Amino acid sequence: MSTATEATVAPVGQDTSALTHIVNCPDDKDNTEAWITEARVFGLELTALCGHRWVPTRDPIRHPTCPECVDAANIIIAEVGA
Ligand SMILES: [Zn+2]
Numbered sequence: 001m002s003t004a005t006e007a008t009v010a011p012v013g014q015d016t017s018a019l020t021h022i023v024n025c026p027d028d029k030d031n032t033e034a035w036i037t038e039a040r041v042f043g044l045e046l047t048a049l050c051g052h053r054w055v056p057t058r059d060p061i062r063h064p065t066c067p068e069c070v071d072a073a074n075i076i077i078a079e080v081g082a
Contacts, residue, residue, distance in 0.1 A: 020062065021048030022069035024076075049073055 023046050028034040040056045047053050050068035
């Protein structure tokens with residue numbers, strides 16, 4: 001899964017500070033979307049790229065993306081890419 005890191009960077013979830021954080025797919029999960037859904041259903045805690053930890057909810061509101069997560073994602077993509 002050499003491309004896993006880039007593929008699994010996706011903006012998902014909400015938190016109490018009204019930011020959408022970016023979550024990396026755990027090594028034992030197939031993809032981030034499945035992992036987020038699982039966390040939402042079972043009330044599992046997610047850890048964002050910026051280090052923020054929270055339990056995702058069904059909140060359908062789209063919040064601004066966490067700038068720290070964006071920075072972290074850009075670093076990851078830069079390391080994986082090219
Ligand atoms: Zn974040």
